Amino acid sequence: MTTEATDSKPAILTQAGAATGRLAGVNHLQLIVSDMDASVRFYRDVLGLTVVRTTADYPAPGRGYQILKNTFLDMGNGNLLSLIVVGGAGISDTPTTAEPSVSAEWLWPGVPENQWTPRKFDHVAFNVDSHDDVVWFRDHLQACGVKTSKIIARDHEAWVESLYFYDPDGIPLEIATFDLGNPKWEKHQPTDWFRDPNPVPALRVNPA
Numbered sequence: 001m002t003t004e005a006t007d008s009k010p011a012i013l014t015q016a017g018a019a020t021g022r023l024a025g026v027n028h029l030q031l032i033v034s035d036m037d038a039s040v041r042f043y044r045d046v047l048g049l050t051v052v053r054t055t056a057d058y059p060a061p062g063r064g065y066q067i068l069k070n071t072f073l074d075m076g077n078g079n080l081l082s083l084i085v086v087g088g089a090g091i092s093d094t095p096t097t098a099e100p101s102v103s104a105e106w107l108w109p110g111v112p113e114n115q116w117t118p119r120k121f122d123h124v125a126f127n128v129d130s131h132d133d134v135v136w137f138r139d140h141l142q143a144c145g146v147k148t149s150k151i152i153a154r155d156h157e158a159w160v161e162s163l164y165f166y167d168p169d170g171i172p173l174e175i176a177t178f179d180l181g182n183p184k185w186e187k188h189q190p191t192d193w194f195r196d197p198n199p200v201p202a203l204r205v206n207p208a
Helices: 036-046 131-143 183-187
Strands: 028-032 050-060 065-076 079-087 124-127 161-166 172-177
Touching: 036 050, 036 065, 036 079, 131 161, 131 172
Parallel strands: 028 079, 124 172
Antiparallel strands: 050 065, 065 079, 161 172
């Protein structure tokens, strides 16, 4: 499937290969955390996720790590978040130098106070249905003592509205909504999201 080329934008190859359409969304995302109790209380009690599975004490072959605790939570629509506590060589006993998100550091409310090694992942964005839900989470998180950014509306285009914050391990998190009831979607075209005037060869219908 391709888009139409314009004077300012090349045609974009949006689908290719035998796997097109076979994936059905996110199954689970896995985060390394330092304190399972604190993380469960945050993701279950503060963010409202549902615990659906718990396991413990199994090896992670290859690098000498041991999975000490593993908790799965339902994020909605059957999408799962997996939290693991890891033991073994290379695991820090104290927080390391803070490492903010690389995608847009200025969006989050300052630099996280604590982070632990190893840390893998940039950030997780949890989906909600509307602007009102984002406002609710902003007020709720702040009432729970969680520092947040302001709500980033992005009114100049039909794209996500976002709220940014950190979990107890300094992992960058986001509450996001497409807010499809917003009038800005009335004139939206799928090609509006292809904004790179010089896309990489894999995205081009006719690569140079």
